[in-house]
Amino acid sequence: MLSLLSILVVVIYAISLIGRVDGEIGATDSYHLQARQNALLGMRLALAELQRTAGDSSAITAPASIRRRSSSTPAYPQLLGVWAAGSSTAVPTNWFVSGNFEAAGPRQITPDSLLTAATAITLVGRGTVLAERDMGRAHRVPIGDTQGGYAFWIGDQGAKAALAVAAERAPLAPNGRALLSDPRRDISGFAHHSPQRGQPLIWDDLSYLIGSTTNMKPRFRSYSAKSYWAEGGVLRAGLFNVNTSDPISWEAVLRAYEHARDVDAPALTESDARFLAEQIAANLGPKQAPGKPQYGPFFSIAAFWDSELVQESLEAAGITELTQDELRNVLWPMLRVRSDTFLIRAYGDARNPASAAGALGSRAAAVAYCEVLVQRSPQPDPLGSGQRFTPLYFRWLLPEEI
Numbered sequence: 001m002l003s004l005l006s007i008l009v010v011v012i013y014a015i016s017l018i019g020r021v022d023g024e025i026g027a028t029d030s031y032h033l034q035a036r037q038n039a040l041l042g043m044r045l046a047l048a049e050l051q052r053t054a055g056d057s058s059a060i061t062a063p064a065s066i067r068r069r070s071s072s073t074p075a076y077p078q079l080l081g082v083w084a085a086g087s088s089t090a091v092p093t094n095w096f097v098s099g100n101f102e103a104a105g106p107r108q109i110t111p112d113s114l115l116t117a118a119t120a121i122t123l124v125g126r127g128t129v130l131a132e133r134d135m136g137r138a139h140r141v142p143i144g145d146t147q148g149g150y151a152f153w154i155g156d157q158g159a160k161a162a163l164a165v166a167a168e169r170a171p172l173a174p175n176g177r178a179l180l181s182d183p184r185r186d187i188s189g190f191a192h193h194s195p196q197r198g199q200p201l202i203w204d205d206l207s208y209l210i211g212s213t214t215n216m217k218p219r220f221r222s223y224s225a226k227s228y229w230a231e232g233g234v235l236r237a238g239l240f241n242v243n244t245s246d247p248i249s250w251e252a253v254l255r256a257y258e259h260a261r262d263v264d265a266p267a268l269t270e271s272d273a274r275f276l277a278e279q280i281a282a283n284l285g286p287k288q289a290p291g292k293p294q295y296g297p298f299f300s301i302a303a304f305w306d307s308e309l310v311q312e313s314l315e316a317a318g319i320t321e322l323t324q325d326e327l328r329n330v331l332w333p334m335l336r337v338r339s340d341t342f343l344i345r346a347y348g349d350a351r352n353p354a355s356a357a358g359a360l361g362s363r364a365a366a367v368a369y370c371e372v373l374v375q376r377s378p379q380p381d382p383l384g385s386g387q388r389f390t391p392l393y394f395r396w397l398l399p400e401e402i
Contacts, residue, residue, distance in 0.1 A: 031350040031366035034148060036396075038348025039368040041143070042098060042150030046344045047374060047389060049101045050154060053093060054338075055376065055386025058085030061338045062243035062297040063159050063221075064095070066285045069295060078124050078136035078221060079114070080156045080342075083297060090296030096154035096342075099139030109139045121151040123345040123369070127401045130217045136345070146353035148364070152346040157373070158339025159244035160224040161252035162237065163190070163206060166198025170238040171333040173260035179238065179334045182255040183223060185270055186248055187214055200225045202373065202393060222248035227341035230378045230387055241339045242304055243297040245284045251277035257330050265330070266322040279313035298337050305332075340376035342389075345369065345397075369397040 054061060064079035067090070081092030092107070094100050099109035099119075114120050114137045124136030138151040161181035170178040184190050189211040191197060200206050206216060206225050216223075228235040240253045254273045261267075268276070288294035291303025298304045311324035349364040373392040381388040 031352075032368070034350035035348045035364070035366040035368040036370075038143060038148045038150045038350065039346045039370050040348070042141075042152040042346035042348060043344055043370055043372055045101065045150075046096070046098070046152035046154055046346060047372070047391075049094075050096065050342060050344075050374065051381060051383075051385050051389050053082045053084060054342075055381050055389065056085045057386060059083065059338060059386075060087065060243065060297050060299055061156050061159070061241065062092075063156055063245070065245045066243055066297055067295050068245065068285055078129075078134060078153075078155060080154050081297075083299070088293065088299065090293040097138045098141050098150065098152045114139070121347045123151065123153040123347060123402060124155070124220070125402045127399075128217065129220045130215075134218075134221050138347070140347070140349075146351065148348060148350040150346065150348045152344060155343040155345075156241065156244075156339045157224040157227040157341040157343055158229070158239065158336070159241040159249070160222055160227070160246070161240065161249040162224050162227045163252075164198060164200035164209060164226045165238035166195075167193075169198060169236075171236065173330045173333065175260065175262055175330075177260040179256040179260050179331065181223075181238070181240070181249075181252040182259065183219075183248075183252040184255070185251065185274065186219070186222075189214060198226075219248065222246050223252070224341070227339065228375055229336060229340045230376045233378045235375070235378065239334050239336050241337065242301070242335050243284075243337055245281045247274075247277045247281035250280050253331070253334070254327075256334065257327055260330050266326060268319075268322060268327075272317065272319050272322070275317035276313055276319060279316045280310065283309060283313055283316070301332070301335055301337055304335070304337065341392075342374050343371060344374060345371045345402075367399065369399065369402055371395060371397055 060083040062081050064081055080096040082094055082096060084093040087093060094107055095109060097109055100107060119140045120137040121140045122135060122137050129135060136153045138153040140149045140151045142149045163181060167178040170180050173179055182192055184192060187210055191209060196209060200209055203225050228237050229239050251273050254277055257268050285295050287307060287309050289307035291300050292298045292307060305328055310327060347369055349367045352365050372394045374389045375392050377388050377390050379388050
């Protein structure tokens with residue numbers, strides 16, 4: 001009898017234990033689902049703000065590094081600024097990061113404030129880049145008192161040299177030759193004329209084109225797999241947003257001149273391209289001219305050439321065999337002052353309502369990360385905000401991939 005009673009107690013305990021485990025598994029699944037829903041909320045809010053502020057063709061975009069005033073100023077190149085149509089000041093209309101579009105208001109979350117903010121979430125971290133300065137962070141926005149929170153960050157793909165552009169889709173120099181960004185000084189194994197060049201779409205795919213021996217993490221802020229511009233009712237590939245002070249991307253773009261120039265035009269050697277890119281990148285932010293405020297972006301390509309920035313950079317680099325006009329005559333078809341392709345990374349978390357009302361200081365029950373590459377399309381936005389942004393791809397990310 002006692003043996004039977006003991007067995008019955010063990011069975012009851014086992015059933016209760018299984019029920020408790022099932023309940024905990026169910027709660028965990030619920031937290032993960034909520035975290036993903038919050039991440040999707042952040043992603044959709046980012047897309048909505050991108051549409052509202054950058055859907056118009058007259059809007060200007062530029063990385064935050066253009067605002068850098070000295071070598072001691074944090075460059076923070078992974079933060080993106082937007083200047084609304086008609087703007088003419090150095091200060092952006094807003095920074096594309098969560099916190100600036102909610103109660104805090106425009107420009108309250110700045111590059112400097114994100115470096116040390118306790119509420120900042122890393123969305124471009126060691127899984128993507130190597131250097132601290134290349135990381136991207138965003139302010140976590142709580143959802144109510146207990147529903148968790150979200151964060152989002154938007155990166156500018158057009159302010160990087162696009163590498164996965166096939167020659168038949170590249171812009172053409174006036175002589176009909178393809179203008180293709182060439183990073184071969186920085187990435188020696190790059191297959192510039194490979195028929196596979198146009199295949200990659202996302203950043204991770206570039207390793208198949210470039211080769212697994214090249215570490216792409218230091219190059220995340222300089223190169224993109226592919227970017228497009230919505231112009232004339234079609235998508236154009238291989239253009240470049242001049243409002244970036246990254247010398248590596250500038251060098252890859254300048255090297256397009258060497259491939260497309262006429263045979264009797266002055267050459268741009270590998271070392272000259274490097275020195276010129278460094279001068280342009282260093283002088284772009286401080287340059288002040290009609291159509292460009294100091295430490296602000298160029299508002300038109302005409303203003304870019306009229307500023308004589310390139311000529312001054314040629315002289316500073318000691319290049320006397322080549323002039324700004326000769327570079328302009330070849331490169332002008334590939335240069336723009338905004339971008340139309342952007343990478344959104346979003347974060348969501350779920351918190352136990354019993355733990356400090358779900359506050360940031362409490363431990364998240366679950367977190368989720370996602371990214372989406374979005375493209376401004378030739379089609380109009382149904383709500384009247386310029387041209388419609390559409391996703392090119394979406395994926396969930398593991399924390400170690402951030």
